Amino acid sequence: MALEELHIHHFRNIASQRLVFSPGLNIVFGVNGSGKTSLLEAIYYLSTGRSFRTAKHNRVVQEGNDRLTLFGRVVETSGQHRLGIERVIGGQEATLHKNGLKLRSVAEFARLMPVSVIEPGTFDLVSGGPGYRRRFLDWLVFHVEHDYGRRWKACQRAIRQRNHLLRHGILSDQELGPWTQQVAVLGEEITQSREKGFELFRQELDQMLLNAGADWAQGLKVEFARGWDASRGLEATLRANPQSEQRAGFTLYGPNRADIRIRCGNLPAGEVLSRGQQRSLVILMKLAQMRVLREQCGIRGLCLLDDINAELDASNQQLLAGELLALDCQLFVTSITSPGHEGPWSDVSPGDYRMFHVEHGQFSEQ
Numbered sequence: 001m002a003l004e005e006l007h008i009h010h011f012r013n014i015a016s017q018r019l020v021f022s023p024g025l026n027i028v029f030g031v032n033g034s035g036k037t038s039l040l041e042a043i044y045y046l047s048t049g050r051s052f053r054t055a056k057h058n059r060v061v062q063e064g065n066d067r068l069t070l071f072g073r074v075v076e077t078s079g080q081h082r083l084g085i086e087r088v089i090g091g092q093e094a095t096l097h098k099n100g101l102k103l104r105s106v107a108e109f110a111r112l113m114p115v116s117v118i119e120p121g122t123f124d125l126v127s128g129g130p131g132y133r134r135r136f137l138d139w140l141v142f143h144v145e146h147d148y149g150r151r152w153k154a155c156q157r158a159i160r161q162r163n164h165l166l167r168h169g170i171l172s173d174q175e176l177g178p179w180t181q182q183v184a185v186l187g188e189e190i191t192q193s194r195e196k197g198f199e200l201f202r203q204e205l206d207q208m209l210l211n212a213g214a215d216w217a218q219g220l221k222v223e224f225a226r227g228w229d230a231s232r233g234l235e236a237t238l239r240a241n242p243q244s245e246q247r248a249g250f251t252l253y254g255p256n257r258a259d260i261r262i263r264c265g266n267l268p269a270g271e272v273l274s275r276g277q278q279r280s281l282v283i284l285m286k287l288a289q290m291r292v293l294r295e296q297c298g299i300r301g302l303c304l305l306d307d308i309n310a311e312l313d314a315s316n317q318q319l320l321a322g323e324l325l326a327l328d329c330q331l332f333v334t335s336i337t338s339p340g341h342e343g344p345w346s347d348v349s350p351g352d353y354r355m356f357h358v359e360h361g362q363f364s365e366q
């Protein structure tokens, strides 16, 4: 798929804008504060119904306005779709339309238009808490397995119910038992799906690290940790530990505790790798994820890259640009300066990309 056209109204500093994109590479450049990230954020918002910068929807509505509106035209081999999203300040939910019909859930948008974003916050994937890595893996499994999102939501609901009982010291089998059983059944299913998705991802990552010829990646171990000891079933584990869970006040074992462990030798990679190396690793992980989508599911997604070249040397920039182009997804990259003839995108022929300059939220094609 490709997002061919986007109309933006009252989103951050973008008042009203219609943009037509290349199905391949799109380069956006402009000085600090001009609106580059806002454009990427608007694309992400159309796919997911939320921002990658803030959980507060009101913040993304342009100051002085009461609502934001986004319309996108998405083209696939089977035809095209018109997607619309409107969010009113103070409203509970966004209003969603696909081809003129109202939709209840944004999951259909996300499935139609899978968006992967690499921005400064993404670099927490290596050094941040396990939640970042769980979300990273779940994004992939959501696209690989169609029922995954629904099952994971149901499991999270059961975990919340269970946590509520644990916090209130209600440990009787009659009350806690049914939730323990639900968490165990769904948790085992979810973990199987995650293991499959992780294996696909790891194969692609190994290949990418090999292509990158990264000496820092020698001794790097990337492993899936399910969230409890695999030698025992989840139900048996949960039933064996109600007192410690009561003390903690939440479910200590299960898919809610899963992680992707990234280590160099015996140490967490975040404590060993340099910032530039961590950046390269995160970018390669994101690219491996997109490759699984492309190769295993035949899905061509969108990749948003917000000034990823900061802290990367020229050879790393070139290498990553090559890998990105080889992915054959729709790319949106931002830069502070106009990409010159020497930059990482200099090999792309002029007919294969579109370039936009942005100033005070106004975009002009170059």
Ligand SMILES: Nc1ncnc2c1ncn2[C@@H]1O[C@H](COP(=O)(O)OP(=O)(O)OP(=O)(O)O)[C@@H](O)[C@H]1O
Binding pocket: 011, 012, 013, 014, 030, 031, 032, 033, 034, 035, 036, 037, 038, 039, 059, 060, 061, 062, 063, 336
């Ligand atoms: N709700 C809002 N309404 C109006 N303007 C906003 C809103 N939120 C943020 N802005 C402004 O939008 C401008 C664009 O921000 P954005 O983050 O898109 O810039 P950028 O080009 O990515 O900058 P940088 O290169 O520094 O990352 C900023 O000046 C910011 O203060």
